[in-house]
Amino acid sequence: MKKRITALFVSMIVATVFITSCNTKHGEKHEHSHHSEKKFDNVEHANVENAIKDYVEGIYLVDSTRIERSVDSTMRKIGYWYHPKKKEYVDNLPMTYTQLVSLAARWNKDGKRADESSPKKIEIYDINSKSASAKLTAAWGIDYFHLSKVNGQWKIMNVLWQSIPEPEE
Structure with missing residues (x-):
């Protein structure tokens, strides 16, 4: 049971990294900062x-x-x-x-x-x-x-x- 949970957890991490890298390669930009500069009129x-x-x-x-x-x-x-x-x-x-x-x-x-x-x-x-x-x-x-x-x-x-x-x- 412990091995299955560990394998599932590792699989989730690998899938997240893969999806994130694919999205970034396809032109999607990700904001890593909560404080982006906003321009005001x-x-x-x-x-x-x-x-x-x-x-x-x-x-x-x-x-x-x-x-x-x-x-x-x-x-x-x-x-x-x-x-x-x-x-x-x-x-x-x-x-x-x-x-x-x-x-x-x-x-x-x-x-x-x-x-x-x-x-x-x-x-x-x-x-x-x-x-x-x-x-x-x-x-x-x-x-x-x-x-x-x-x-x-x-x-x-x-x-x-x-x-x-x-x-x-």
Whole structure:
């Protein structure tokens, strides 16, 4: 029984190698990397990036009109804030569109939370005709975005964020 299982297993491996080599010889290309470079339309890339810039600069510059321009009123935002004294994350903090607009109008009112040198690194992962995904690294942490093209304009629909934990001593 053991010999039959071993022979069957070896036969399966040989067949897989043979089929793969035949397919490759006949012009089929196999992607070995999950991270193939995707080319984005320059205009759409700029429009997605501008929506995220409006979001981060709306909060940094205490300009809630930029949130209103870039975020859909049906937005769902949820996050994980790191509590430095407890040395743990406070989970699942939801935020509505209205709460985000209100937060943008006051979060940096004294100018002490963010300035010109504060991070606002935007990475766009994917852009399709109606959907896009991206990441923002900002003063408060990391935001992951889903955007949707609504009436010809890119709007932020979902945000999943996490604050950056204090370094361990």
